[in-house]
Amino acid sequence: MTDHSAISGAAPAAPRRSPRRKVVASAALGQFVEWYDFVIYAYTASVIATLFFPQEDRVASLLATFAVYAVGFAMRPLGGVLFGHLGDRVGRRGVLAAVILLMGASTAAVGLLPTYQQIGLVAPILLVVFRLLQGLSAGGEAMGSNALVAEHAPPPRRGLYVGFTYSFANLPAIFAALFVLLLTNVLTPEVYQSWGWRIPFLLGGVISLVGLYIRWQVAESPAFEETRSSRGVAKAPIAEVLRSHRRPLGFAFSMAALSGLGFYTLTGYFSTYLSEAVGLSKDASLVSNSIALTVAFITMPLGGLLSDRIGRRRTLMLGAALSAAFAIPAYVLASAGTLGTAIAGQALLAFALGLFFGPVGIVFLELFPTRVRYSGAALGYNAAYVVFGGTAPLLGVWLVASTGSLLAPAVYMTVVAACVLLVALRLPETYQRPLLHDEDTADEPHAAPPAANTTAATTPAKTTPATTTTARRPR
Secondary structure, three states, rough: OHHHHHHOOEEEEEEHHHHHHHHHHHHHHHHHHHHHHHHHHHHHHHHHHHHHHHOOOHHHHHHHHHHHHHHHHHHHHHHHHHHHHHHHHOHHHHHHHHHHHHHHHHHHHHHHHOOHHHHHHHHHHHHHHHHHHHHHHHHHHHHHHHHHHHHHHHHHHHHHHHHHHOOOOOOOHHHHHHHHHHHHHHHHHHHHHHHHHHHHHHHHHHHHHHHHHHHOHHHHHHHHHHHOOOOOOOOHHHHHHHHHHHHHHHHHHHHHHHHHHHHHHHHHHHHHHHHHOOOOHHHHHHHHHHHHHHHHHHHHHHHHHHHHOOOOHHHHHHHHHHHHHHHHHHHHHHHHOOOOHHHHHHHHHHHHHHHHHHHHHHHHHHHHOHHHHHHHHHHHHHHHHHHHHHOHHHHHHHHHHHHOOOOOOHHHHHHHHHHHHHHHHOOOOOOOOOOOOOOHOOOOOOOOOOHHHHHHHOOOOOOOHHHHHHOOOOO
């Protein structure tokens, strides 16, 4: 157990409690800033549909708004490849600082855009450009910040640490929802539609500067430093993932399918679904959605902790099974048209999804060795988010409009969750796998041949065998 701990995330000298706590806090707060910038678009979708698109057909303008929301996801795999490559080559910390700076700048730019009435088609074109930049930066955020936390965390509690950090992705949606609710109640409808909607976007740019400062206060990942000192850094991380880690990549994509669909259903679609399709007031829609996201925020660390006790696979299977079982009953409750039922339905779904979200973040990372972890996890995660996450609001609106059934999005989620459950049955168990694999430190074709061999020879004898035997067993 000593050897396992020494090579799993903090070798050879484990970080003291206070630096580790700073890493967790900085990653959680940084992720809050990142996702606040990304979700605020969804909570102002109705206003954006009015100001940036022709109004002859309300459904068409709303679909166009969510299509622009989805187009940002098209850049996420590219962002994952770009920032993943840099993160695996030069380190996690500096890359994550660049990610949050890009997100903040593009978000503030949306808040400064002229409207369709002022500059015509140039307005939606610029909106698409800034959404693409947001998507590019978002592609590098989640897996990068989670990797930094996982590689600092004590091995027996990696699920809890990453589940806690990952759960902060829910808080920006809550804050954004309540902030928009405050603005719409303090300002008149005319003032809010004129300039009040811009305030949340401009605030995102300011907050990103705080996130940038926080990111610079943390130390580099010990696992990455160990890999670099052993000359195990990959020269072409993405190429190596596609050549040698296709099976883990497939598992990451499959798990991210439900993760993306579930997260963006809760944060990007449900409040609009309640106000536009069910007919609930906008205030009630935002309040009920915020309560549901609080449930997910609480459940996610519990799911991560449970995966530290019983394993990642069993916890993911439980979360996927509950998501498939609860999706339709949750939509039935939410579509009843009252605040109480909207809260109950969303909270039921948020509990099931939160149990799945909790361990999925660490699973993405444990599937890959340190030398390609950022790239592999980001590629699988973001590719699935393009297909299932970015399209969640758009498909939700389209399914209700084309079928006339308020339960159509629930059926879609049930099918996806059931398919993910079947894939999870084949998922390798990773919760006792060290984060430093044999290829991270041993002499490999991708490492510098003579020097890497010399460096590896100086590695403490008790560390190398533990890395080799433990890392190869789940493969």
